[in-house]
Amino acid sequence: MTERLGLSSATFHGSHLPTDRFSAWLAERGSVNAFRVDRIPFAELDGWSFEDTTGNLVHRSGRFFTVEGMRVTERDEPYGDGPYAEWHQPVIKQPEVGILGILAKEFDGVLHFLMQAKMEPGNPNLLQLSPTVQATRSNYTKAHQGADVKYMEHFVGPRRGRVVADSLQSEHGSWFFRKSNRNMIVEATGDVPLLDDFCWLTLGQIAELLHRDNVVNMDSRTVLSCLPVPETAAGALHSDTELLSWITGERARHDVHAERVPLAGLPGWRRHETAVEHEEGRYFKVVAVSVQAGNREVTSWTQPLFEPVGLGVTAFLTRTFDGVPHVLVHARVEGGFLDTVELGPTVQYTPDNYAHLPEKERPPFLDTVLEAPAERIRYEAVHAEEGGRFLNAESRYLLVDADERDAPLEPPPGYAWVSPDQLTWLVRHGHYLNVQARTLLACLNAAKAVVR
Secondary structure, three states, rough: OHHHHHHHHHHOOOOOHHHHHHHHHHHHHHOOOOEEEEEEOOOHHHHHHOOOOOOOOEEOOOOOOOOEEEEEEEEEEOOOOOOOOOEEEEEEOOOEEEEEEEEEEOEEEEEEEEEEEOOOOOOOOEEEEEOOEEEOHHHHHOEEEOOOOOHHHHOOOOOOOOOEEEEEOOOOOOOOOOEEEEEEEOOOOOOOOOOOOOOOOOOHHHHHOOOOOEEOHHHHHHHHHHHHHOOOOOOOOHHHHHHHHHHHHHHEEEEEEEEEEEOOOOEEEEEOOOOOEOOOOOOOOEEEEEEEEEOOOOEEEEEEEEEOHHHHHHHHEEEEEEEEEEEEEEEOOOOOOOOOEEEOOOOOHHHOOOOOHHHOOOOOOOHHHHOOOOHHHEEEEEEEEEOOOEEEOEEEEEEEOOOOOOOOOOOOOEEEEOHHHHOOOOOHHOOOEOOOHHHHHHHHHHHHHHHO
């Protein structure tokens, strides 16, 4: 399979849709469907309301998700012997596991992948390239009383095809409370009808599209990061066993307690007619929208969304040791993680939230990335986060070459040099890489693919 995936990565002219025709195809799919998203006050939400007892934002069906409060306390041991850090924030509680699935099929001897032009209300440009299937359990069990999810039969039930990848992966731990999705890649057997809003693309074509801003959505990126490569850590600074031991140590040394609390009266947050927001205007807001989408299972609805304040910056610093590329990962604590720590990018911050701090209190490596000269930036694109729950949530994703001065061989506590092959090995198992690191892994593979 890895050889076939390599051939697909090296093929930049697909059998179905030429890459230079993709933008026109995506625009055409947008023009034949009616899309509209409007901000509304909370009072105009249909089916959603704030509970009298908790102030939580809930749907009358009891399905979909809830917006609640979360209290987190955290302390690092043995590196931190001071008081616990503590914060409060709104969080999305969505206990059901969704399916993110990409269908593969061979055409003219080359694997192609079935991608969908899907509208999400939070996408800055509404229409982006999503997996074949991108559905919560409420969606594919039709809690919304809408149409069936297309191609779902290839990912559930006894007649699905050959499984290429299948793992449970986390969603954004900063905004979801212990949310997971099933990330799947399945090679189809037999004929697969090509429906409207879908297209077959090679991995090489997708790699080129990953170099464009806001084209390949977050769910596609996380699934693509799960593509298998040969199981090897040859040349890595740390063996696989040493890496797993380091991760286990990081999880053990962080003393983290996260609990759901009522949204009403959440310290530091205030609610008014159109938003729940932080009293200092930082971080993010909870807002409400009404949606019209001609090609969705339900064509109109209202819902809450989380809207970040400011453009994020998400980056791996990269170095080569003895001819082997490495990236600098950060063992990140996010309140919504299932297991305390997951590996994140070197930098994963919204700079505006730290602009008021003195230099010594700013996050490690943030200024290194922000001040990186153009010749050191190996990859750069703006990508949106999950558009079904987040409004205009964009980050500038980068791969930045570093040297010993910027990022030493012996990094600070909580950071480690890891080879991309090791990341791909880890992502075959659940809850080792956070969603931003998985996006950067997909971007790293794309950057290698287009160098030809």
